[in-house]
Amino acid sequence: MAIKTESFVLNFGPQHPSTHGVFRMRMTLNGEVVVDMEPVFGYLHRGIEKVAEERTYKQNIPFTDRLDYLASMSNNLAYCLAVEKLAGIPVPERAEYLRVIIAEMQRIASHLIAVGAFLNDCGAFMTPILYMIREREKILDLFEMVSGQRLTYNFMRFGGVSQDIPEEFMPALEKIIAEMPGFIDEYDRLLAENEILLARAKGVGILPKELAINIGASGPVLRGSGVKWDIRKADPYSIYGRFEFDIPTGTVGDCYDRYRVRVEEMRQSVRIIKQAMEQLPEGEVLTEVPLRLRPPKGEAYGRIEAPKGELGFYLVSDYSPNPYRFHIRAPSFINLTALRDMAIGWKIADAIIAFGSIDICMGEVDR
Amino acid sequence: MTVALSGKEIAPKLEKQFPGSVIESSEDSLLIKPESLLDLASFLKTTAEFNFNYLTTITAVDYRDYFEVVYILTSLEHNHSLKLKARCHDRKNPSLPSVFSLWRAADLQEREIFDLFGIKFDGHPNLKRIVLWEGFPGHPLRKDWQGGD
Numbered sequence: 001m002a003i004k005t006e007s008f009v010l011n012f013g014p015q016h017p018s019t020h021g022v023f024r025m026r027m028t029l030n031g032e033v034v035v036d037m038e039p040v041f042g043y044l045h046r047g048i049e050k051v052a053e054e055r056t057y058k059q060n061i062p063f064t065d066r067l068d069y070l071a072s073m074s075n076n077l078a079y080c081l082a083v084e085k086l087a088g089i090p091v092p093e094r095a096e097y098l099r100v101i102i103a104e105m106q107r108i109a110s111h112l113i114a115v116g117a118f119l120n121d122c123g124a125f126m127t128p129i130l131y132m133i134r135e136r137e138k139i140l141d142l143f144e145m146v147s148g149q150r151l152t153y154n155f156m157r158f159g160g161v162s163q164d165i166p167e168e169f170m171p172a173l174e175k176i177i178a179e180m181p182g183f184i185d186e187y188d189r190l191l192a193e194n195e196i197l198l199a200r201a202k203g204v205g206i207l208p209k210e211l212a213i214n215i216g217a218s219g220p221v222l223r224g225s226g227v228k229w230d231i232r233k234a235d236p237y238s239i240y241g242r243f244e245f246d247i248p249t250g251t252v253g254d255c256y257d258r259y260r261v262r263v264e265e266m267r268q269s270v271r272i273i274k275q276a277m278e279q280l281p282e283g284e285v286l287t288e289v290p291l292r293l294r295p296p297k298g299e300a301y302g303r304i305e306a307p308k309g310e311l312g313f314y315l316v317s318d319y320s321p322n323p324y325r326f327h328i329r330a331p332s333f334i335n336l337t338a339l340r341d342m343a344i345g346w347k348i349a350d351a352i353i354a355f356g357s358i359d360i361c362m363g364e365v366d367r
Numbered sequence: 368m369t370v371a372l373s374g375k376e377i378a379p380k381l382e383k384q385f386p387g388s389v390i391e392s393s394e395d396s397l398l399i400k401p402e403s404l405l406d407l408a409s410f411l412k413t414t415a416e417f418n419f420n421y422l423t424t425i426t427a428v429d430y431r432d433y434f435e436v437v438y439i440l441t442s443l444e445h446n447h448s449l450k451l452k453a454r455c456h457d458r459k460n461p462s463l464p465s466v467f468s469l470w471r472a473a474d475l476q477e478r479e480i481f482d483l484f485g486i487k488f489d490g491h492p493n494l495k496r497i498v499l500w501e502g503f504p505g506h507p508l509r510k511d512w513q514g515g516d
Contacts, residue, residue: 042498049483050507213443216422216472229443235369301424301439301450314426314437327426334424337474366498 007035010348014043018121018352021362025343025351032347037340044366052326057083057158057293060326065152067328068364070113073106073143074306076156081237082302082313083158087295092284095160096239101173101276102146102155103238103304104269108180109139110307111262114220114359118259119191121356122200128191135183138176145169159287173277180270184263192263201255205342205354208253215337219309220261221358225253231305242279243272255357262359292321299325308332308359328367332360370447371395377417377449384410396437396450404453405464411440411449412469418442419449422470427480429510434461434486455486462487465494483508 013024022043028036048067052060064075077099084091091099113136116129140150145166147153155162191197207217212225222229230247232240248264250257295317303312309331316325335358342358343351378392381399388403399407411419419440428435438451455461465488467473477488478497485506488494496503505512 042496042500045498047507211471213420214471215474216424216470227443234443234446299428303423310423312424314424314439316428325426325428327424329424329426333475333479334472337471 005031012348012351014040018356020117020356020360021365023360023362023365025339025355027343027348027351029348034343034346034348034351037343037351039336039339041336041362041365044362046367048367049326049328052323054322056291056321057295057323058289058291060323061156062152062154065154066363067330067367068110068306068308068311068332068361069151070361071106071110071307072151072153073102073155074110074304074311076153077103077238078302078304078306078311079313080156080158081304082300082315083293083295085302086298086300086315086317087158087289087293089159089289090287091160091238092287093281094164094283095285097276097280098161098165098285099156099238100240100243101273101280102143102161104273104276105139105142105173107269107307108266109136111266112136114307115187115191115259115262118201118255118353118356118359119197121352122196124191124194124196128187131183131187131190135176135180138172142169142172142176145172157286158289158293160285162286164285170277173273177270177273177277181267184266184270187263192260197256197259200350200353201259201357203252203254203256204346204350205255205357206253207338207342211341212253212338215341216334217309217338218331218335219305219307220258220265221309221335221338223247224250224258224261224357226250226257231303231310235303237302237304240272243275245271255353258357258359294319294321301329303329306331308361308364309335328364330364330367332358332362332364333367336360336365368446369441370445372447372449374449381407381410396452398452398454401453401455401463404451405466405469408438408440408451408466408469411451417449418444420444422466422472423448425466425473425476425480427484427486427508429484429508431510432456434458434484436463436480436486438466460487461485462489464489465491467491482506485509 007030010027013019014022024040026038064079065072067075112132116132119128147155209225245268297319299316301314312329314327318324342354374392374397378389391398411417421441423439423441434455441448482496
C-alpha cells in the first residue's frame with residue numbers, strides 16, 4: 001500500500017541564527033525538499049526613507065550608517081556622492097584618496113564577515129569566522145582611529161571626510177596591508193579545498209548568468225554567475241579610474257563561486273589600497289559646505305560598488321534643506337529576488353547555504 | 368563610464384516605432400505614457416541598439432499632483448543607461464503596468480512601491496505588502512500620509 005504524503009509549510013525564522021537577522025523563509029516542503037519558498041521580511045523596517053524627508057541632508061548621514069551596518073563607510077560614501085552630484089560639491093584630492101582607502105578597507109571587513117558567516121552556515125561552525133574576526137578587529141581599530149566608532153562611523157561628509165587621519169593611522173594601515181595577503185592565503189589553505197565547503201557549496205544554489213542579470217543582481221552575486229560587471233570599472237566614481245585591479249568572476253554561479261569571488265575581491269582591495277597609499281597627497285580633506293545645505297531643484301542618482309553590490313541613492317531636491325525624496329537602492333534587498341530560484345529543488349539545509357551565499361544585511365533589506 | 372543616453376536623442380526613434388508614446392524628453396530622462404510603458408520597455412530591452420537587459424532600480428516620487436515612477440535601465444553590454452519616467456495622476460487608484468514580465472528585478476521593488484505609495488502594478492503575479500503588515504493604515508511615503516504620532 002502506498003503511503004499517503006503531502007507537502008507542508010514550514011516557517012523558517014524569523015528568529016533563527018542562520019537567517020542573519022530577523023528574516024523568515026516561508027517554505028513549502030515535500031519531505032525535506034523545498035518545492036516553494038517565499039522570503040518574508042520587514043521586521044526591521046524603520047522607515048528610513050520617510051524619516052530622511054524630515055531631516056536635513058547632513059542629519060541623514062548617520063542614518064545611512066544604519067542600513068548595511070557591516071559596511072557603514074560604504075553607505076556614507078554612496079550617500080555623500082549622491083548629494084555631491086545633486087549640489088555640485090567638489091572634493092579635495094586627499095579626501096578622495098582617504099575615501100578610497102577606507103571604502104576598500106570596509107570591503108575587506110564586510111567580505112570577512114560574509115565568508116565567515118557563510119562557513120558557519122555550511123557547518124564549519126565558529127572556527128573559520130574567528131579567523132576572519134581576528135583581522136576584522138584590526139580594520140575596526142583603524143576606523144576607530146579616524147572616527148571614534150567601531151560600527152556606525154558617520155565619517156564621510158559632503159565635500160570630503162569629517163577629519164584628517166591621525167598620525168598613528170598610516171603605520172597601522174601599512175602593517176595590516178603588509179600582513180593581509182598572508183592572512184588571505186591562510187584562509188585559502190584552510191578553506192579553498194576544505195571538504196565541508198566543497199561538499200556543501202559546490203554545485204549548490206546555482207544562479208545562471210541570464211537569470212542573474214534579469215533579476216537585477218549585483219556585486220559578488222552577479223559576478224559569481226560570470227558577469228564581469230563592477231561599477232568601480234564600469235562607471236568609475238571618485239578616483240577609481242586611477243587604480244589597477246581586476247574583476248574576479250565565477251564560472252557556474254554556485255555558492256562556491258560566490259565565496260571565491262569574495263576572497264579574490266579582498267586581494268584586489270589590498271592592491272587598490274597599496275596604490276592609493278603610495279599616491280596619497282597632502283592637503284585639505286573637506287570642502288566647506290553650509291550646514292543647512294539647499295541643493296538646487298532636481299534629482300540625482302549616485303551609486304557605488306558597495307561590498308554587497310550596487311548601492312545607490314536617488315535623491316530629489318525641491319530647494320529646501322530636507323530631501324524631497326530619499327530612495328535607497330539596496331543591493332541586499334534586490335539580490336534576495338534570486339533566493340527562491342536558488343533554493344527550489346534543494347533540501348532545507350541547502351536553502352540556508354544559498355541564502356548565506358547572497359550575503360545580506362537585514363538593516364539594508366528592510367531599511 | 369556608463370553613458371547616460373539623452374532622452375532627446377532617443378525620443379524620435381521611439382516615436383517612430385510607437386507614435387504618441389513620449390510625452391516629454393529632456394537631456395537625462397524620458398517621460399512616457401503609462402499605456403505604452405510595456406511596449407516601450409520591451410522594445411528597449413530587445414532591440415540590439417539599446418539592449419537594456421538590466422533594470423537597475425525602480426522608485427516612485429509623490430509630487431502631490433501626481434506620482435512619478437522612475438525606471439533606471441542599464442545595458443551591461445553597451446554600458447549605457449536611460450531614465451524612464453511614467454506618471455499616475457489618479458491619486459485614489461493609481462496604477463501602472465508591471466514590468467515583471469521583462470525584468471524580474473521588478474518583483475520586490477514593485478511590491479515595495481505598492482506597499483509604501485499604494486501604486487498598483489497590473490500584471491504583477493504577487494502584488495502584496497512587503498515591509499509593512501497587511502492592514503497597515505495607508506501608504507507612508509505619500510506626502511499626505513497622516514499616520515505618524
